[in-house]
Amino acid sequence: MADNANPIEPIHQFEISNFFTFGTIGGDGTEGSGVEIAFTNSALFMVLTVLVIAGFLILSTRGRGLVPGRMQLLAEMCYEFIANMVRTSAGTEGMRFFPFVFSLFMFILIANLFGMFPYFFTVTSHLIVAVMLALMVFITVVVYGFMRNGFGFFKLFVPSGIPWYVMWLVVPIEFISFLSRPLSHSLRLFGNILAGHIVLKVFGGMVVALLAAGAWAPLAILPFGMAVALTGLEFLVAALQAFVFAVLTCVYLNDAIHPGH
Amino acid sequence: MPHPSCGQKTSYISTVYNEIGLLDTFSGCLYGARDFEGGAPLFHCGSQRAKFGMAQDDKRAETGDLASRISKAQSERISVRAARALRRNEMTGVGRAFRLASEFIAAIIMGAALGFGLDALFGTRPWFLVALLLLGFAAGVLNVVRATSELNRMTADTAKGVPAVTDDEDD
Numbered sequence: 127m128a129d130n131a132n133p134i135e136p137i138h139q140f141e142i143s144n145f146f147t148f149g150t151i152g153g154d155g156t157e158g159s160g161v162e163i164a165f166t167n168s169a170l171f172m173v174l175t176v177l178v179i180a181g182f183l184i185l186s187t188r189g190r191g192l193v194p195g196r197m198q199l200l201a202e203m204c205y206e207f208i209a210n211m212v213r214t215s216a217g218t219e220g221m222r223f224f225p226f227v228f229s230l231f232m233f234i235l236i237a238n239l240f241g242m243f244p245y246f247f248t249v250t251s252h253l254i255v256a257v258m259l260a261l262m263v264f265i266t267v268v269v270y271g272f273m274r275n276g277f278g279f280f281k282l283f284v285p286s287g288i289p290w291y292v293m294w295l296v297v298p299i300e301f302i303s304f305l306s307r308p309l310s311h312s313l314r315l316f317g318n319i320l321a322g323h324i325v326l327k328v329f330g331g332m333v334v335a336l337l338a339a340g341a342w343a344p345l346a347i348l349p350f351g352m353a354v355a356l357t358g359l360e361f362l363v364a365a366l367q368a369f370v371f372a373v374l375t376c377v378y379l380n381d382a383i384h385p386g387h
Numbered sequence: 388m389p390h391p392s393c394g395q396k397t398s399y400i401s402t403v404y405n406e407i408g409l410l411d412t413f414s415g416c417l418y419g420a421r422d423f424e425g426g427a428p429l430f431h432c433g434s435q436r437a438k439f440g441m442a443q444d445d446k447r448a449e450t451g452d453l454a455s456r457i458s459k460a461q462s463e464r465i466s467v468r469a470a471r472a473l474r475r476n477e478m479t480g481v482g483r484a485f486r487l488a489s490e491f492i493a494a495i496i497m498g499a500a501l502g503f504g505l506d507a508l509f510g511t512r513p514w515f516l517v518a519l520l521l522l523g524f525a526a527g528v529l530n531v532v533r534a535t536s537e538l539n540r541m542t543a544d545t546a547k548g549v550p551a552v553t554d555d556e557d558d
Contacts, residue, residue, distance in 0.1 A: 295522075302498045302519070302526035310493030310530070318485060366482055377537070 136327035140251055140320070142166045167247045168255070175236045175249065204232070208372065215376035216383060223379050226266065230259060231372040238319060238364030242357070250367075251319045253312065260312035263375050271382035282385040311374055318367050322360045329353040483538060490530035498523015 144164035153160020186197035194202055208228045212220045234250060241248025249255055271279040283300040284293070332349035336342050502519030506512040 295525075298519075298522050299525045299529060302494055302501065302523050303529050305501070306490075306494040306497040306523075306526060306530065309497055310489040313493060314485060314489045317489065318482075363482070370482075370486070 235368035256312035256316040494527035
């Protein structure tokens with residue numbers, strides 16, 4: 127995946143490079159100060175992800191056949207899958223958030239799968255992307271929870287049926303538990319994708335290193351087999367993490383709709 | 388079966404589709420999401436009705452056969468999918484571990500960060516940090532217990548081969 131001087135370096139694949147810059151915000155005008163706003167390779171792959179999703183859904187549902195063709199069936203299966211997930215974990219009322227959950231799922235899934243192509247950039251391997259997605263969910267939960275339940279949303283921190291004298295201990299614990307959600311939500315996605323890609327790259331690098339080591343070259347088959355197996359596993363992880371992110375989004379939205387355990 | 392919103396008789400094939408629940412989105416008249424609260428339906432599928440509703444009696448035998456074939460294929464697919472989901476749940480021990488670990492660590496980090504911030508605000512270092520770190524541990528354990536029970540429920544549901552159904556009532 128890396129074509130620089132050191133092909134074994136596993137972190138190079140996550141490097142951000144600017145294609146063109148729009149200018150800088152802040153700073154004192156000197157070189158390297160302020161925040162540079164640029165169209166990066168990460169931004170490019172986000173745009174590509176959105177284009178692929180939009181193209182797939184628009185083209186596949188254009189026929190609107192009563193008996194769906196292959197592509198339409200695929201699109202309908204995506205719809206059904208997420209719709210069932212939302213209904214099971216957030217109730218029928220949660221279908222209000224179906225477009226949100228569907229967008230999140232498709233974006234993460236396609237971005238992860240894009241990352242499986244050699245030389246492609248993996249958008250979700252950067253913490254900031256995962257954190258923004260998780261914060262979007264978190265803020266939606268908080269805002270909608272207060273909108274819908276008013277102060278009843280605080281019932282989320284007060285489990286029913288506990289005596290008053292342990293309340294002072296339980297409420298802070300529940301509060302920290304609630305605040306930790308966006309953290310674990312984003313860390314999981316980011317960590318899985320990052321770790322998977324690094325491990326894949328390390329085994330790929332071992333193949334290269336062993337092939338270059340003369341008499342040791344036949345041993346290269348071992349890390350090669352590992353890399354092949356891990357590639358399969360990574361496809362699974364890519365789909366599973368998108369699924370887990372969407373499921374947890376539904377679970378959190380359920381708390382906004384029905385606070386109080 | 389006349390549809391309430393357009394009053395037209397729906398064709399036999401759409402009735403079949405509704406009975407076996409193949410097209411969740413197809414309500415006999417409107418082609419839109421069933422529970423989607425977006426208001427107006429997306430598309431009217433009048434052209435399909437015209438196409439399929441023509442020779443109803445001729446098609447009846449054919450569609451009955453088709454319906455039985457569809458339901459057979461569907462039940463096969465569901466059992467295959469349940470088996471696959473079960474296997475997947477058992478296989479990804481690493482995913483399970485990662486899930487639980489991140490739940491645990493996130494609560495500790497959040498507790499520590501909260502304590503650090505409150506200490507900086509009130510100048511009481513290190514008391515808030517110590518207290519909230521401990522509470523963070525407790526919250527981490529709580530998170531892990533919740534996540535585990537949720538995972539166990541998911542595994543139990545896939546083992547039974549039926550999707551989990553929760554009640555929609557406020558409780």
